[in-house]
Amino acid sequence: MFACIYIPDFPVQASLLPEPAETRTALTHSPIAILDGPANLPRVFAANLAARRAGIQTGMTKLQAGLCAGAVLRNRSFAEEESAQSTLLDCASKFSPRVESTAPGVAILDLSGTKKLFARQKDSQRGTSRENSPQNEAWPRALRTITAAAAEAGFEVRIAIAANPDTAFLVARGFSANTIIPAGEEAQHLASLPIETLPLPPEMLETLNRWGIRKFQSLAALPTVALVERLGQEGLYIQKLARGAIARPLLTIEPNPDFAASFEFDDPVETLESIFFILSRLLQDLCSHLLATAQAAGELRLTIGLNVRQLQTTKRRDAAYRISPQIGQDSKDAPEGEQSEHVWKLPVPTQDKNLLFSLVRLHLEQTSFSAPIRSLRLEVVPVKPRRAQGNLFAPPAPEPEKLEITLERIRGVVGTTDSEGNDCVGAPLLLDTHRPGAFTLQRFSIVQDAYSPAHRNLSPSKNIPASTISSVRLCVPCGPSFRRELNQNSAKSTLSFSNSSPSPQSTPVIALRIFRPALETTVELDGSKPHFVRLWSCPRRVLAASGPWSSSGNWWNTAAWTREEWDVALQTPAGPGFYRIYRDRLRRQWFIEGVFD
Amino acid sequence: MRAARLKAQIEQTLPAAFTVYQRQESGSLPTGIPQIDNAVCGVPLHSLTEICGSNLASSGKTSILASLLAQATREHFCALVDACDNFDPASGQAAGISLPRLLWVRCGKSRGPQNGRFCRSGVESRVKLPPLEQAFKVADILLQSGGFTLIAVDLSGIPERVVRRVPLSSWFRFSRVIERQPAALVFLTQEPHATSCASLVLRVSTAVHGWGDCPALFSGNLLTQWNLNVEIVRGREKKPARSERTGFSLPTQWA
Numbered sequence: 001m002f003a004c005i006y007i008p009d010f011p012v013q014a015s016l017l018p019e020p021a022e023t024r025t026a027l028t029h030s031p032i033a034i035l036d037g038p039a040n041l042p043r044v045f046a047a048n049l050a051a052r053r054a055g056i057q058t059g060m061t062k063l064q065a066g067l068c069a070g071a072v073l074r075n076r077s078f079a080e081e082e083s084a085q086s087t088l089l090d091c092a093s094k095f096s097p098r099v100e101s102t103a104p105g106v107a108i109l110d111l112s113g114t115k116k117l118f119a120r121q122k123d124s125q126r127g128t129s130r131e132n133s134p135q136n137e138a139w140p141r142a143l144r145t146i147t148a149a150a151a152e153a154g155f156e157v158r159i160a161i162a163a164n165p166d167t168a169f170l171v172a173r174g175f176s177a178n179t180i181i182p183a184g185e186e187a188q189h190l191a192s193l194p195i196e197t198l199p200l201p202p203e204m205l206e207t208l209n210r211w212g213i214r215k216f217q218s219l220a221a222l223p224t225v226a227l228v229e230r231l232g233q234e235g236l237y238i239q240k241l242a243r244g245a246i247a248r249p250l251l252t253i254e255p256n257p258d259f260a261a262s263f264e265f266d267d268p269v270e271t272l273e274s275i276f277f278i279l280s281r282l283l284q285d286l287c288s289h290l291l292a293t294a295q296a297a298g299e300l301r302l303t304i305g306l307n308v309r310q311l312q313t314t315k316r317r318d319a320a321y322r323i324s325p326q327i328g329q330d331s332k333d334a335p336e337g338e339q340s341e342h343v344w345k346l347p348v349p350t351q352d353k354n355l356l357f358s359l360v361r362l363h364l365e366q367t368s369f370s371a372p373i374r375s376l377r378l379e380v381v382p383v384k385p386r387r388a389q390g391n392l393f394a395p396p397a398p399e400p401e402k403l404e405i406t407l408e409r410i411r412g413v414v415g416t417t418d419s420e421g422n423d424c425v426g427a428p429l430l431l432d433t434h435r436p437g438a439f440t441l442q443r444f445s446i447v448q449d450a451y452s453p454a455h456r457n458l459s460p461s462k463n464i465p466a467s468t469i470s471s472v473r474l475c476v477p478c479g480p481s482f483r484r485e486l487n488q489n490s491a492k493s494t495l496s497f498s499n500s501s502p503s504p505q506s507t508p509v510i511a512l513r514i515f516r517p518a519l520e521t522t523v524e525l526d527g528s529k530p531h532f533v534r535l536w537s538c539p540r541r542v543l544a545a546s547g548p549w550s551s552s553g554n555w556w557n558t559a560a561w562t563r564e565e566w567d568v569a570l571q572t573p574a575g576p577g578f579y580r581i582y583r584d585r586l587r588r589q590w591f592i593e594g595v596f597d
Numbered sequence: 598m599r600a601a602r603l604k605a606q607i608e609q610t611l612p613a614a615f616t617v618y619q620r621q622e623s624g625s626l627p628t629g630i631p632q633i634d635n636a637v638c639g640v641p642l643h644s645l646t647e648i649c650g651s652n653l654a655s656s657g658k659t660s661i662l663a664s665l666l667a668q669a670t671r672e673h674f675c676a677l678v679d680a681c682d683n684f685d686p687a688s689g690q691a692a693g694i695s696l697p698r699l700l701w702v703r704c705g706k707s708r709g710p711q712n713g714r715f716c717r718s719g720v721e722s723r724v725k726l727p728p729l730e731q732a733f734k735v736a737d738i739l740l741q742s743g744g745f746t747l748i749a750v751d752l753s754g755i756p757e758r759v760v761r762r763v764p765l766s767s768w769f770r771f772s773r774v775i776e777r778q779p780a781a782l783v784f785l786t787q788e789p790h791a792t793s794c795a796s797l798v799l800r801v802s803t804a805v806h807g808w809g810d811c812p813a814l815f816s817g818n819l820l821t822q823w824n825l826n827v828e829i830v831r832g833r834e835k836k837p838a839r840s841e842r843t844g845f846s847l848p849t850q851w852a
Contacts, residue, residue: 418703424703427696509663510847514685576803595655
């Protein structure tokens with residue numbers, strides 16, 4: 001058996017689909033007409049029942065349709081229709097793996113082998129055994145279940161179940177209610193349908209009208225040989241359709257590998273609320289698609305098209321954001337092609353629309369753009385959903401999904417990067433260099449910890465750029481870092497390795513508080529040793545000094561550095577303070593790097 | 598009977614009117630410094646702790662925090678809210694902190710408001726918060742999020758007069774929120790501010806015997822260690838009638 005899901009007035013319903021459920025319900029009973037055609041003379045392309053009752057007909061001009069009181073006129077959007085068709089196919093795919101996209105607003109699914117599925121669904125709800133339920137009740141249940149799923153997706157549909165796909169399509173299109181045609185009774189049920197229901201070319205429809213044939217019954221009763229003599233093979237085909245006697249295989253759709261959704265605004269928007277609403281809808285579609293294909297989002301990409309042409313006179317550009325010209329676009333269209341790209345790499349694959357939307361919303365709330373937004377495109381990189389259970393012996397940690405939201409909220413408070421380009425939020429990672437204070441922040445993630453117990457045994461080369469590794473080989477090992485490494489035991493000799501595990505017998509040591517940036521100062525020398533150091537505008541006597549420790553590096557490029565380091569004990573009103581000072585030999589300037597605290 | 602009826606009537610309106618408030622059974626996180634762990638049994642969970650020390654002189658508060666983080670990151674995930682961006686990752690790793698398990702939030706370092714004009718909800722340009730407010734907001738977010746066993750907020754780089762203006766209600770709110778979570782909230786400040794909201798207050802200073810003395814130990818040309826004093830201003834069980842002191846010494850990374 002085959003089921004046909006038919007969406008009446010598909011362009012109208014597709015235009016209503018992005019609206020919230022309440023608005024959609026309110027608009028359903030209003031006269032709505034969809035306009036299509038040249039911009040200077042658009043005509044009514046489709047209208048709903050309320051509009052037809054109000055007198056709006058297909059082919060009317062916009063001016064004529066506008067005369068109808070309360071009529072809502074909308075431009076046809078192919079993107080919305082494609083999105084609606086995709087949603088319809090996703091909905092149909094929930095019930096059968098064999099689905100045909102027959103026409104816009106029409107999907108036919110093969111119900112072979114699904115009788116038990118529908119019977120089991122209802123039986124489990126009622127708590128009765130499957131064996132006691134009559135098998136012939138499965139198709140009415142299928143009708144109800146599919147109708148409910150379509151309503152949940154936002155469609156008002158008509159469904160027909162028949163023994164062949166074309167009969168199901170004609171019945172769904174011709175009758176105003178859900179219908180089940182038992183096998184062998186196709187001709188009897190189709191008899192009352194008007195021949196306009198058939199997909200006929202206008203010439204053939206005119207011919208049949210001239211013959212006085214108005215119903216399927218009349219067409220089916222014509223002698224076959226005489227009909228073929230007059231109308232050819234097409235005549236035979238439509239007669240078989242009218243008899244419900246055509247059996248053909250379904251042209252099933254291939255799983256769509258493109259997990260993307262886009263939206264183009266009629267007029268560029270300047271406020272977040274408008275794009276949040278659309279993004280929510282697009283994410284809903286993508287997550288439905290992911291669910292239908294049993295996949296999850298591993299990465300989310302948002303491409304925002306900016307209407308820079310509008311601002312060409314003002315020449316305002318936002319250089320702070322990653323606005324790059326569209327790849328492969330014509331230079332003529334370059335001003336229209338400015339876009340802003342945002343990527344979220346998710347630590348754990350997810351199908352949760354709310355999580356994805358929160359990530360996007362929190363990020364965009366911190367973002368501003370140089371021009372109004374004209375289009376949105378969301379793309380998901382599908383991966384297999386996470387199936388493994390977390391490690392029972394892993395340390396207690398925030399939920400991975402919740403952690404991403406938390407980090408995004410924190411970035412909203414403290415910012416994303418500092419003036420040097422380092423992240424403001426993350427896990428610290430020491431760079432493999434002798435340059436003092438060299439660090440970066442990597443993405444803070446608990447997934448490695450929770451699901452791979454051996455994460456601590458990562459080799460240092462995995463996370464360290466090759467350039468910094470080469471700098472180690474060439475750096476002069478004469479600085480304080482070298483001094484420290486010499487004095488450390490073998491367990492601590494991996495000081496510069498980022499993922500080394502803490503020594504179980506780690507003993508407390510004196511920590512250094514760094515001043516970022518280092519404080520400029522002046523130092524009075526007694527011979528070669530510091531005697532007085534100016535600390536926050538006050539000269540402080542040096543009680544003891546340890547040094548000098550010389551170090552240098554990167555002499556082969558512009559980032560060269562060379563310094564002479566001292567650890568000094570300064571006399572302050574609050575007591576002795578141990579500071580690290582150094583002299584930058586290139587700049588010939590003294591700095592206070594930090595305080596031992 | 599009349600009293601029971603009256604009690605029932607009150608409980609109908611205010612269900613928690615006669616509920617006896619019970620504190621959570623609290624564990625603790627060891628600091629890794631035996632003298633402190635012996636004296637106060639580590640930093641209590643479900644509680645707010647303050648570690649105080651001078652910002653001008655070396656007090657040892659950061660070293661205690663580093664040692665605490667080193668112990669905590671062995672088995673837990675921790676967060677460090679750094680109000681003035683003073684944390685040194687190299688020192689942290691030398692102290693034994695597992696850096697991949699530490700969420701480091703650097704406050705007051707962002708580039709400020711962007712120049713874009715469009716798609717801002719609300720005000721045209723975002724006002725950059727001062728570091729203290731950023732630190733408090735981030736601590737609040739982390740507490741709401743949960744999952745971090747130790748949340749350390751380093752406010753010692755912020756001028757004392759600014760931290761003093763923080764209303765007591767803020768400290769009280771933090772102490773009530775942390776009570777419900779299996780986590781420790783540690784503030785690093787120059788002076789104690791949370792008063793009774795803190796379960797443990799430690800004041801750290803350098804052990805000096807006389808003016809001009811240097812409490813550090815130099816071995817040849819190397820600074821190797823110095824001596825510290827820890828004063829327990831407020832303990833976990835009850836406030837001591839007289840604060841207790843304990844002394845210890847910390848070595849340098851290379852000693």
